[in-house]
Amino acid sequence: MATFTDDFNRLDSTDLGPGWVQVSGFWSIASQQLSPGSDGGTIILRAAGAMDSGDHSAQVTIAATTAASHGVWCRGNSNISSGYLWRNDGASWDLFSVVSGTFTVIGSYAAAAAPGDVAKVQAVGSTIKAFVNGIERVSVVNTAVVSGASVGLRSTSSAAIRFDDFAAADVTAGVALGVAAETDGAQSLTGSKAAALSVTLEAGGAQPLLGAKTSLLLTATAAEAAQALTASTSHSLTTAENSETAQPLTGTKTTILGVAVETSTARPLTAAGGDGIDRVTAGTPHSLWTARRPRTPAWSAGTPRT
DSSP, rough: OEEEOOOOOSBSOOOOOOOOOEEESSOOTTTEEEOOOOOOSSEEEEEEESSSSSEEEEEEEEEESSSSSSSEEEEEEETSEEEEEEEEEESSSEEEEEEEEEEEEEEEEOOOOOTTTTEEEETTTTTTEEEEEEEEEEEEOOSSSSEEEEEEEEEETTTTTTTEEEEEEEEOOEEEEEEEEEEEOOOSSSSSOOOOOOOOEEEEEOOOOOOOOOOOOOOOOOOOOOOOOSOOOOOOOOOOOOOOOOOOSSSSSOOOOOOOOOOOOOOOOOOOOSSSOOOOOTTOOOGGGGOOOOOSOOOOTTOOOO
């Protein structure tokens, strides 16, 4: 795969070195940049070495610009009578197909060139693309030029135009790839990178979080510990069973008594009687009283009782 670069960082000279062929006009190194001179008219410069195939790209930085035709070309022959040219004229960028010296516009991007713009043209098969500062501005399918291995510059000879950092390289046509399984290791980032990625299987390691993260959580089971009370609390109580303790009486208590069984004490007799009971002296204990059977009279019927 062929490549060619030149940053023009050398002493001022009309001799560009062995890497270049001045097809027309007078080119020179001025203040470490490439100058197309100031003679007027259109002049052409090409790299001395050819690319390995017709599928390649070429680019250049426009260090200074003016409203005049100047740009970069690829897939050309030795004198740019054929090839593809991407150039600015102070009003727009235009992509040309060139066949036997006939220029045909096949795509445009409306913008004037600005100092520092990087212009790039690329031909791969029948797909021709043009870029400004790495951004694709034109992409067309064109078969006007199918071969050519020369790259270079075409410009109006003006002192107001300067070029810098030329680069060219072959482009290897890609092939359709199946879905790949990719394992990536963590890489330290030194800048920002944006790229469209194809579907891939990625295995990544956990990365430390440098900020806050918010996530939806599933329903959790709460476990609460008793908390010490720092204030009074009120609570409604259910009906309680009443338990009373007897209280001492400090006054008179009246109660209704039931029917009692009466016990009488025998009283001493004060007169004589004929009841057959021995007489005791009043005051004699009750237990000494003796009851006797009635005595049988000692008299018979008809006998007067004394």
